[in-house]
Amino acid sequence: MATTKRRINFTNRKRISHEAIDIRLLDTPPGAAPRATAELKLDGFGFPETAEVAIEAYRGSSLMRFGCGTVGNLSVPPLMIIDDIDVGGNVQFRVKVVDTHGVVGLLAALASHVRPKSKDDGDGRRSLLTIRYHDLGSELWRVSVDENEPPALVLNYRATGIEDRIINDPLVRGLLMPAAFRIVLEKLVLLTPPDEDDETDWKRDWLKFCDEELGIEDSPFELDKDERAEWIDEAVKVFSSRATFLEKVRAKAGEV
Structure with missing residues (x-):
C-alpha cells in the first residue's frame, strides 16, 4: 500500500531488537515473487502509541513498503507479496517506527538488515545458506x-x-x-x-x-x-x- 513520502529526521532514533521481529519467507514456485509473513512485538520499547509502523522489503536500492498501522494498533498485513523490487539478490527487511506529530516526521526507531527466516529455520535459528x-x-x-x-x-x-x-x-x-x-x-x-x-x-x-x-x-x-x-x-x-x-x-x- 503506497504511503506519502515525507522527510525523515533521525534525531534520538532508537534501535528495535531483531528478537522483536519474526519475518518468514514462504515457499514459492521458481520464478515467482517472494511472499512473506511477519509478526512484530513492539511492547515495552516506549514508542508513542500513535507512531506509524512500516515494514520495508528491499534488494539493493529498490524497496516495497507495507504499512502496519500504529504502535498502539498494529495491523500487519497477513501476507506480503514482494513483486516490485529488483530481481537477483536476497530479500532483506527493515522495520520503521515513525512519529508523525509535528511538521517533520521523526524516525523514532529502526531495525535494519532483518534477515527473514525460512521453513528450514528452527525457533530462534536462521539458515546459514x-x-x-x-x-x-x-x-x-x-x-x-x-x-x-x-x-x-x-x-x-x-x-x-x-x-x-x-x-x-x-x-x-x-x-x-x-x-x-x-x-x-x-x-x-x-x-x-x-x-x-x-x-x-x-x-x-x-x-x-x-x-x-x-x-x-x-x-x-x-x-x-x-x-x-x-x-x-x-x-x-x-x-x-x-x-x-x-x-x-x-x-x-x-x-x-
Whole structure:
C-alpha cells in the first residue's frame, strides 16, 4: 500500500531488537515473487502509541513498503507479496517506527538488515545458506557471497527438481554442500572482520557456527594466508564428517 513520502529526521532514533521481529519467507514456485509473513512485538520499547509502523522489503536500492498501522494498533498485513523490487539478490527487511506529530516526521526507531527466516529455520535459528532461484544459463548452481548480504545457494530454476535432488539424494548433496561451504569460507576470510555486537552481520553467524558446532576456534582474520587455507580445509573436513555425507552415500548403495 503506497504511503506519502515525507522527510525523515533521525534525531534520538532508537534501535528495535531483531528478537522483536519474526519475518518468514514462504515457499514459492521458481520464478515467482517472494511472499512473506511477519509478526512484530513492539511492547515495552516506549514508542508513542500513535507512531506509524512500516515494514520495508528491499534488494539493493529498490524497496516495497507495507504499512502496519500504529504502535498502539498494529495491523500487519497477513501476507506480503514482494513483486516490485529488483530481481537477483536476497530479500532483506527493515522495520520503521515513525512519529508523525509535528511538521517533520521523526524516525523514532529502526531495525535494519532483518534477515527473514525460512521453513528450514528452527525457533530462534536462521539458515546459514539460503536457497534462491535464478536463470543461470547452462550452470546448475552458484554460490552468492556479498559483504552486506547473507550467502545464498543459487539454483537454476530451469533445472527441474534440482532442490529435491539436493535434499533427497545423498550423492548430490554430498557433492554440492561441502563445495558450497568451502566457497563461502574462501570468500568470508577476504572480507572485513565481523562486528561482534552487530546481530545482522552474517559473518558473525558463520564464525559462531564454525566455533560452536565444528569446534574450529581460531579466527581466520588473525591468521596468515597459509594458516587461513588450513583453517578452511579443517572446517570443511569437520563439516563433511558431521553431516556424514560419505556414510549416507554408502548406505544408499547398500554398502556397510
